[in-house]
Amino acid sequence: MASYQFNVVGYVRSPYKQKFAIPRQPGLIPEATGYLELEPEYCDEAIVRGIDSFSHLWLLFIFHETADKGWSPMVRPPRLGGNARKGVFATRATFRPNPVGLSVVKLEGIERQNGKLRLKLSGIDLL
Structure with a gap:
């Protein structure tokens, strides 16, 4: 079976x-803001040049607590009362064959703080 290795480019703040506070879908709480802080090797502003022309970004992430x-x-699924069983691919469950998730967030801006490059995001649904 093929496998792939990825480099961490950043961490969401x-x-x-805790997972129980997170909305079940991105954008349900538009005022929920967070940041994607880029790792030092990706803090060159050229790497995000032009990204501000987009209103939203797709984030691929790892379900780090269950990986x-x-x-x-x-x-x-809790949404079904925790009683009905569904196939994992029919849900947003974190216990997946590959612990990878996808979320769409609104890009609010690009900031530099303490030498770090970070993207300000809203509508976030990530831990």
């Missing part, structure tokens, strides 16, 4: 500290 816990083909 979110207002959410090493394995996956399950069937899950019980």
Whole structure:
């Protein structure tokens, strides 16, 4: 089976500290703001040149809290009361064969702080 390795380009700094507070979809709480802080090797402003012409960004991320816990083909989504079982690909469950998620966020701006380059985001639904 093929596998791939990715480089971490940044970390999300979110207002959410536990998974139960996170909205079930991006954009449900537009005032929820966070930041994507880029790793030092990606802090060259050329790397984000032109990104401000977009209103929204797609973020690929790792479900870091469950990445090493394995996956399950069937899950019980909280939205269904936790009783009905669904296939993992029919849900937003974090226990996936690959712990990768996708979220769309609104780009509010680009900032430099303490030598770090970061993107200000809103409508965030990430931990």
